[in-house]
Amino acid sequence: MSIIKVENLTKQFKRTKRKKGFFGAIKTLFSNEYEIKTAVHDVSFSVEKGEIVGYIGPNGAGKSTTIKTLVGILVPTSGNAEVKGIIPYQSRIENARNIGVVFGQRTQLWWDIPVVDSINLMRHMYKIQDALFEENMKIFSQVLGIDEFINTPVRQLSLGQRMRADLCVSLLHSPDILYLDEPTIGLDVVVKENIRNFIKKINKEMGTTIVLTTHDMDDIEMLCHRLIVIDKGHLMYDGDMGSLKAKYGSNERLTIITEKSDVDLKGLLALGVSEFKYNGIKADIQYETDKINAMGILEWMMQRCRVKDFSIHQVNIEEVIRKMYRELDERSKMMK
Amino acid sequence: MKAYIEIIRNSFLTGITYRVNTLLRIFGAVVSLLVQISLWYVLFQSKPDATSHIGAIKLSEMVTYTIVSTLTHIIISNQVIMRLDNKIKTGQIAMDLIKPMSLKAILGSEMIGTTLYNVIFRSLPILLIGIFLFSFQFSGWLNLAFFIIALFNAAVIFFELSYIVGLTGFWYTTVWHMGRVLDNAIRVFGGSFIPLWFFPESLYHISMFLPFRFIYYTPILIYIGKVDMKGVIEIILQQWVWIAILIIIEKVIWKFGIKKLVIQGG
Incomplete structure (x- = not known):
């Protein structure tokens, strides 16, 4: 009841x-x-x-x-x-x-x-x-x-x-x-x-x-x-x-610290990475876990430059909600 | 029942929290009383008495009227309108409405607590000044007993009027200015400064149709002994009629208002 x-x-x-x-x-x-x-x-x-x-x-x-x-x-x-x-x-x-x-x-x-x-x-x-x-x-x-x-x-x-x-x-x-x-x-x-x-x-x-x-x-x-x-x-x-x-949080985030290099991470996009930022030392990579995992990305990176350190960020509810609010906001803007 | 006593106690305790406030308010009431009485002394200067609707009025009666009026003001005054105004404007009213007790019962109990505080800490000094500095007349136990009944009714009438005005805040959000209008209406038609017996004919007649004179004028008449027993009973019965009318108005306003209510803020 x-x-x-x-x-x-x-x-x-x-x-x-x-x-x-x-x-x-x-x-x-x-x-x-x-x-x-x-x-x-x-x-x-x-x-x-x-x-x-x-x-x-x-x-x-x-x-x-x-x-x-x-x-x-x-x-x-x-x-x-x-x-x-x-x-x-x-x-x-x-x-x-x-x-x-x-x-x-x-x-x-x-x-x-x-x-x-x-x-x-x-x-x-x-x-x-x-x-x-x-x-x-x-x-x-x-x-x-x-x-x-x-x-x-x-x-x-x-x-x-x-x-x-x-x-x-x-x-x-x-x-x-x-x-x-x-x-x-x-x-x-x-x-x-x-x-x-x-x-x-x-x-x-x-x-x-x-x-x-x-x-x-x-x-x-x-x-x-x-x-x-x-x-x-x-x-x-x-x-x-x-x-x-x-539903909203199949994303994970991987932060990789490399030695200075000029690798173009665009190649990752085809593998299932949804977003990336890279300034030659620190790479912030978001990816969908059902397409690629952290290992896959690390291997790809290690073939192209020297990786010094990395860390994986699990999805937490805060990011899920943030993503959800953002989507809601965009949807309502589109309706207008 | 115990809940009411707790609220009365709490609002009494809230009153005595601010000692300087208490002292200043006593001081204010004393000054106001002195000003009014001096005024009557000047006005009566050359004459032994003044003519009015109800016969000759002596200076000593006028002084007593002023003192009783000041005491009445201290005893029956409430902050219902200010409180409701504040509660509605800030949304704090939500905290009263989630209690298993009616808003009126909460406000009423708060008022009794404040009244108790006022009787003890504010009316006593006025009474002492009246007795020792001026010719304050004691007019017999019977008059006093009926006056107390009429005064109680007056407090109820004033509470109902304030509550009704306060409830209109459900529509208008802020109502303190309407409280001022009510105060002034009572000041004029209730006879708190100038007794209705000195009023011009037309104003006197208007006041007959309003509830305000039952707050100051008629209870004080009973105390001074300007009405006979038949008049006393009439006054008290009329007070009850007005209380009944005001309660009906209040219930109707509540019924519509509570649907209108918008709780302000978060």
């Missing part, structure tokens, strides 16, 4: 058409012209219980709009969403009991008072049982180190501490579903690592279903079982990481 179901979701925003310049701005005051912007267009997907789904796409793709519909704070223009059998934008408060939400760029903590006061408020707002509360607090102190700054006013916390505290308050009631909107934005490597481990642990031990939007490809590589990619409101990909790599 799917815990989240999204069917043909479309959300359009109406906004006043703005004209350029000073007089344009004045004209805008009196004009009635609107333009319709479609943030999400006919998106359908479903999420199973216990999954960690990465919901990714370039800036302005419609990720946040989808998440906001799922948490019940935006009403879709058409289509449906269902979360644990509840239509979130119709029963927002009922839905709120089942979910935890962290928006990386905002906080739900009380700004001027210590973290512990926000925690106590959540405890009563979600009517958390004492036993569950104490158990969860124990986990959060261990893994997130909440204890260190529980009595500090939120405005004095570092970004990393604040994010840990935000995670803590959004998970206190052990929600079935956790929405994370860029949870690692602006954090240092250690804190990122810490938070990723925590998310993993929550998913494994509590069976929490997690929907994660992020621009950090390491988040995706380390956390997500499955990826949903959206661009300009359209669903572009939905499936596991392996097939995405296969």
Whole structure:
């Protein structure tokens, strides 16, 4: 049984058409012209219980709009969403009991008072049982180190501490579903690592279903079982990481350092190399693994010059996504 | 229920975080009170009393009116419009809407917390100045009891008005200027500076059809003892009618507004 179901979701925003310049701005005051912007267009997907789904796409793709519909704070223009059998934008408060939400760029903590006061408020707002509360607090102190700054006013916390505290308050009631909107934005490597481990642990031990939007490809590589990619409101990909790599990432990169020579690498193109750069010393060669392998290229090179060093770069998800975004961008330019 | 208490507590604590702010606001209220009272002293200079819609008014009554009005202002004032304006403009409202609690309940509890803080830290100094520097009249326990009921209703009416104006931000994004309009309307038609009994006939009649006079003017009338028991009951009943009307308006606006809402930013 799917815990989240999204069917043909479309959300359009109406906004006043703005004209350029000073007089344009004045004209805008009196004009009635609107333009319709479609943030999400006919998106359908479903999420199973216990999954960690990465919901990714370039800036302005419609990720946040989808998440906001799922948490019940935006009403879709058409289509449906269902979360644990509840239509979130119709029963927002009922839905709120089942979910935890962290928006990386905002906080739900009380700004001027210590973290512990926000925690106590959540405890009563979600009517958390004492036993569950104490158990969860124990986990959060261990893994997130909440204890260190529980009595500090939120405005004095570092970004990393604040994010840990935000995670803590959004998970206190052990929600079935956790929405994370860029949870690692602006954090240092250690804190990122810490938070990723925590998310993993929550998913494994509590069976929490997690929907994660992020621009950090390491988040995706380390956390997500499955990826949903959206661009300009359209669903572009939905499936596991392996097939995405296969689809967009059959490229590998080989860097070769040679002694100075003037070999023309054009000959490689016929063998299955898709791109190369060579300045006489350092060669950067991209190739498709189903046509040629690193050995083949190295042999070809060694016949023509002295190779001093080389390294092979595996495709990582970042390159896959970069390639995918670029293709999406080109495709939409062509359509125009 | 406990959640409400926690919010009230938290917003009370937020209030006392900024000590200098507290001191300056007390100072501001005291200065404003002194200016108003001096004005009435000058206006009443040669006369023992002034004529009004409800008979002769003595200077001491006017001074009491001003002090009670200032206290009322401190107690019922809320930052609902500023808060909503800010929440909508920055998109922070999302954080309230993901909670299993209505936005109105959250804002209402926050307001009670702030009120509690205001009663303790801001109204006491005014009351002490009123008692020791001016001839502040205590007009009996019965009047005080009814005044407190009317004051509570006044706070609810003001909260509902602010909430309604704040909700229009779902359409217009920014609403603080409308808050100013509301403030000024209340200042004039509510009688917070000049009692309605001094108003010209036409303005007085207009004010009869508006909810604003139930915020300052009529509760203060009850305190000073300018209305009989029948009048007191009438005022309280009329307040309830207005509360009911405003709640209906608010529900309708919410129903349409929440569909309009655009969460700003990321």
